[in-house]
Amino acid sequence: MSSNRFSGRTALVTGGGTGIGRAVALALAAEGARVVVAGRSREPLDETVALIERAGGTAVAEVADVSRAADVQALVRAVADRFGSLDVAVNNAGVFRGAPLADLCEEDWRTLLDINVTGVFLALQAEIRQMRTQPGGGAIVNIASNLGRHKQVxxxxxxxxxxxxxxxxxxxxxxxxxxxxxxxxxxxxxxSDTTMSLRPGETEAERAVRMKDQSPLGRVSSLEEVAEAVLYLASDAAASLVGTDLVIDGGAAL
Incomplete structure (x- = not known):
């Protein structure tokens, strides 16, 4: 049963057309938020909006490239103009490029930086500027990874x-x-249960067998489990959590 933790609030989810972003958008809408999903491709965003509306929620799709400052500024402005505030932002848009470091092409390196780093930087700037003008402020959750600060592979x-x-x-x-x-x-x-966790040519069944050995939990995290962690950090229940990095990986980084 929904707790309506986000009733009357407006939430923005970048990368909201697929995977974790879609799961977070669906979860926020199920708990009362008006959700704006953003990304570079219209079709998957519209699919997310349709799923939310079919369940009785409110959602809008906005096409934006988070690596472009003008796009991000226009996106946040559109959210505030349409709904009057930006209360929750989930910076989820990201890409993966994998190769041995000495073999990674410069284009892939720049793509990783442009979307994963500059995209979050630009989103934070625009979101903070809007939220600090609001009497109630706001909550931002960035989607990082257990790779990097916590683990290397x-x-x-x-x-x-x-x-x-x-x-x-x-x-x-x-x-x-x-x-x-x-x-x-x-x-x-x-x-987690996304295509990003599949090795080239690997099936979900083969991934499940591999994860029994690679994860202490013995499986990938479900999208719903990741989304619930995001909603917790964005909710009033986490009011004293500031700068927290909540790892959801079944113990893989321990």
Missing amino acids: PFAVAYAASKAAVASLTRGAALEYIADGVRINAVSPGA
Whole structure:
């Protein structure tokens, strides 16, 4: 049963067309939030909106590239203009590029930085500027990773570096803006039920067998489990959590 923790609040989810972003958007809407989902491709965003509306929720899709400052500023302005406030922001948009470090092409490196790091930086700037004008402030949750700050694996060094930067941005921004009523935290998922956790050519069944050995929990995290962690950090129940990095990986980084 829904607790309506976010009734009357407006939430923005970047990368809201698929995977963790879609799961978070659905969960926020189920608990009363008006949800704006953003991403670079219209079709998956519209699919997320349709799922939310079919369940009785309110959602809007906005096409935006988080690596472009003008897009991000226009996105946050559109959210505030349409609904009057931005109460929750989930900076989830991200990409993975994997290769041994010496073999990673410069284009892939720049893509990781542009979307995973600069995208979060630009989103934080625009969201903070809006939230600190609001009497109730706001809550921001960045999606980092258990790779980077918590764990390293071969062939993901560049991706891990980009997500370690997200963790650092989270802690620094949290310290700077909590006095303005803007509370910032991060969730760091490990392998979860998305295509990103599949190795090239691997099936979900084969992944399940591999995870029995690789994760102390013995499985990937469900999207609903990751979404619940995000909602907790964004909710009033986590009011004293500032700069927290909540790892959801079944113990893989221990």
